[in-house]
Amino acid sequence: MENNWLQIAYQYLVGGAFFALTLWLCFHQGGAELSHPQDKKMLKILLGGYLGYLSVHILWAYLARF
Amino acid sequence: MMEQIVGTKLDYAIIIIYFIFVLGFGSVFGRFTRTTKEFFFGGQRFSWWLIAFSCVATTVGSYSFIKYSAAGYRYGMSSTMTYLNDWFMMPLFMLGWLPIIYFSRVSSIPEFFERRFDRQTRVAAVVVLMLYMIGYIGINFYTLGVALNALLGWDIFKAAVFIAVITGIYVTFGGQTAVIMTDLLQGFLLLIAGFALFFLGVHYLGGWGEFWHHLPLAHRLPFSGFNTPEKFPMVGIFWQDAMANSLAFWFMNQGLIMRFLSVKSVREGRKSATFVILLLMPLASIAVANAGWVGKAMVGKGMLPANLDANKIFVLVSDLICRPGVFGFIMAALTAAMMSTVDTLINAVSAVAVNDIWKPFVAPNRSDRYYLVIARGFSVLAAVLGLALVPLFASFKSIYRAHGAFTAAVTPPMVVAIVLGILWKRYTPKAAFATLIFGTIGVFLSIPGKMHFLLKPFSHGVGPEGLIFMRALYGLIVCTAIALIVSFFTKPRKEEEVIGFLVATIRKAKERFKGGELNDREFAPPILLELREGSEPEAQIHLQDLEKIKAKLGDLLYVADKRRWLGGLKSMHIKAGTPAEKPGIILLPAEQIKSARLKTGELVRVEKIM
Numbered sequence: 001m002e003n004n005w006l007q008i009a010y011q012y013l014v015g016g017a018f019f020a021l022t023l024w025l026c027f028h029q030g031g032a033e034l035s036h037p038q039d040k041k042m043l044k045i046l047l048g049g050y051l052g053y054l055s056v057h058i059l060w061a062y063l064a065r066f
Numbered sequence: 067m068m069e070q071i072v073g074t075k076l077d078y079a080i081i082i083i084y085f086i087f088v089l090g091f092g093s094v095f096g097r098f099t100r101t102t103k104e105f106f107f108g109g110q111r112f113s114w115w116l117i118a119f120s121c122v123a124t125t126v127g128s129y130s131f132i133k134y135s136a137a138g139y140r141y142g143m144s145s146t147m148t149y150l151n152d153w154f155m156m157p158l159f160m161l162g163w164l165p166i167i168y169f170s171r172v173s174s175i176p177e178f179f180e181r182r183f184d185r186q187t188r189v190a191a192v193v194v195l196m197l198y199m200i201g202y203i204g205i206n207f208y209t210l211g212v213a214l215n216a217l218l219g220w221d222i223f224k225a226a227v228f229i230a231v232i233t234g235i236y237v238t239f240g241g242q243t244a245v246i247m248t249d250l251l252q253g254f255l256l257l258i259a260g261f262a263l264f265f266l267g268v269h270y271l272g273g274w275g276e277f278w279h280h281l282p283l284a285h286r287l288p289f290s291g292f293n294t295p296e297k298f299p300m301v302g303i304f305w306q307d308a309m310a311n312s313l314a315f316w317f318m319n320q321g322l323i324m325r326f327l328s329v330k331s332v333r334e335g336r337k338s339a340t341f342v343i344l345l346l347m348p349l350a351s352i353a354v355a356n357a358g359w360v361g362k363a364m365v366g367k368g369m370l371p372a373n374l375d376a377n378k379i380f381v382l383v384s385d386l387i388c389r390p391g392v393f394g395f396i397m398a399a400l401t402a403a404m405m406s407t408v409d410t411l412i413n414a415v416s417a418v419a420v421n422d423i424w425k426p427f428v429a430p431n432r433s434d435r436y437y438l439v440i441a442r443g444f445s446v447l448a449a450v451l452g453l454a455l456v457p458l459f460a461s462f463k464s465i466y467r468a469h470g471a472f473t474a475a476v477t478p479p480m481v482v483a484i485v486l487g488i489l490w491k492r493y494t495p496k497a498a499f500a501t502l503i504f505g506t507i508g509v510f511l512s513i514p515g516k517m518h519f520l521l522k523p524f525s526h527g528v529g530p531e532g533l534i535f536m537r538a539l540y541g542l543i544v545c546t547a548i549a550l551i552v553s554f555f556t557k558p559r560k561e562e563e564v565i566g567f568l569v570a571t572i573r574k575a576k577e578r579f580k581g582g583e584l585n586d587r588e589f590a591p592p593i594l595l596e597l598r599e600g601s602e603p604e605a606q607i608h609l610q611d612l613e614k615i616k617a618k619l620g621d622l623l624y625v626a627d628k629r630r631w632l633g634g635l636k637s638m639h640i641k642a643g644t645p646a647e648k649p650g651i652i653l654l655p656a657e658q659i660k661s662a663r664l665k666t667g668e669l670v671r672v673e674k675i676m
Contacts, residue, residue, distance in 0.1 A: 003287075019156075060288045
């Protein structure tokens with residue numbers, strides 16, 4: 001095993017699909033509303049967390065070679 | 067059997083002092099528990115940071131240090147996979163499940179099943195959940211006995227009894243408040259001890275460069291191979307842990323649900339979950355596994371022989387770099403991890419026993435004081451039953467494995483029923499019942515080796531030994547299929563009957579919780595007001611002060627002791643009623659002041675909750 005790119009792609013695409021679908025459903029069904037400041041902030045935090053984890057895993061997989 | 071390390075007198079002294087401290091610390095909070103609401107949910111008053119640390123202590127279980135150090139030694143830093151893949155569940159947890167259970171005032175998972183579906187589904191959920199939780203208490207007692215036997219040479223059963231007595235005492239007297247407070251302490255301790263071990267290990271190796279470069283490349287990567295090794299394939303861990311177990315942890319774990327119901331507001335609960343997953347879980351993943359990484363680097367550097375048993379690595383590394391004194395500290399952290407998982411389970415079993423068995427079926431309509439006595443009785447019973455299972459688990463490894471298989475079998479049906487239950491209004495009570503019963507049977511069918519052909523379509527190329535990881539994917543698909551098919555042929559409940567239990571109806575649940583129209587203005591920081599005794603049943607605050615916290619008359623307020631570090635221990639919720647005549651003060655009814663343990667004449671923090 002020389003790298004982790006397939007694993008990262010699989011986890012963040014399949015897990016990401018569940019993440020995106022449930023996020024969309026919560027807003028679409030009215031459980032959360034973009035017009036509500038708290039919900040808007042939550043959306044930013046949720047997307048930031050997803051991208052944060054993705055970035056850390058990419059960086060980690062890259063730096064592991066050195 | 068593992069090699070036994072018997073520490074120095076200093077190590078023993080540290081461990082004993084720690085036990086006494088936990089027992090005293092936990093029992094002190096008995097005086098904060100006077101109602102069942104306080105016993106199970108700590109009175110819904112705590113700050114996010116208290117819940118966050120206690121959640122970590124609950125997550126890091128009885129065998130985590132040994133199990134993950136072994137995984138770290140065998141597979142390297144990919145041992146962190148199981149701790150770093152929960153974020154995918156967060157939209158549904160934070161925006162769906164958490165508001166639903168909080169605003170609908172659900173006290174247990176089975177209660178959700180009755181209110182969303184019907185009584186029959188609730189009973190099925192009670193049976194499944196109780197078997198799962200009591201078995202899990204037994205497993206935790208057994209594994210901690212094994213760990214203490216290996217590390218300190220204590221007899222397995224005696225060690226389990228010792229821990230059961232200590233945990234049982236503080237949970238029985240202090241309830242959820244004691245669990246949260248001791249878990250806060252234990253969460254801190256296990257993180258500090260884990261990092262102390264890592265720091266000492268890296269130092270022992272000669273610094274970070276020596277540690278890093280003596281690890282093979284595969285051990286430095288964050289993931290194992292996609293479908294290899296068979297016992298730790300990334301795709302298997304993803305479906306088992308990231309999807310099934312994470313769903314189970316955040317959606318069907320009665321202990322965790324109770325923890326999140328004890329926060330002062332949904333907003334605090336969301337903060338808590340964010341902090342747990344973005345910061346504390348990554349730290350915990352390092353704390354529990356680093357002994358394995360350090361051990362592997364030591365082997366690479368020739369400091370340890372290459373033919374080590376991975377299950378011994380935590381013991382070996384701790385022994386090599388920690389003694390004397392620090393070893394006792396590490397052992398205290400290990401027992402902290404054990405106790406903090408068991409205490410949550412004991413409190414959760416008691417909650418289900420009282421709310422889902424005793425109250426509805428045995429003795430309805432009794433006083434809260436009566437149910438509190440029963441709750442304490444069930445806490446003791448849960449500890450005793452868990453303890454009674456220890457010899458059984460120790461004698462028959464097949465029973466131990468059977469519980470593992472049982473857990474894997476019940477997780478997909480329960481989580482599918484919950485997720486579809488909150489997202490899909492067309493999901494019917496009969497379909498939910500069928501999902502629980504036939505889904506569990508369907509997953510059980512795949513357990514015997516000769517039935518593994520059922521799992522092969524989901525294998526992703528994982529070899530025969532790794533197929534068990536793919537049972538989670540198989541279970542989720544089978545249960546979803548049952549749910550869809552049965553729903554298609556049966557009748558759903560009317561939407562007005564399930565208001566508050568669907569994501570689509572959260573706003574209405576909020577209005578019911580508040581008892582009036584919502585105030586959607588942004589939250590403002592809390593203000594300090596002088597507390598005085600009032601004659602009205604609601605809080606009296608001057609309109610000018612209400613405006614400062616962007617609240618209006620009828621809004622739900624949170625009033626707490628001004629000392630933030632108390633985490634809400636002395637606090638209360640109350641509605642804003644008739645305005646006070648002058649600014650700078652808040653008038654509360656005398657009884658409420660007393661039950662919140664606040665003092666008149668002192669400053670209190672006031673903020674809008676909804």
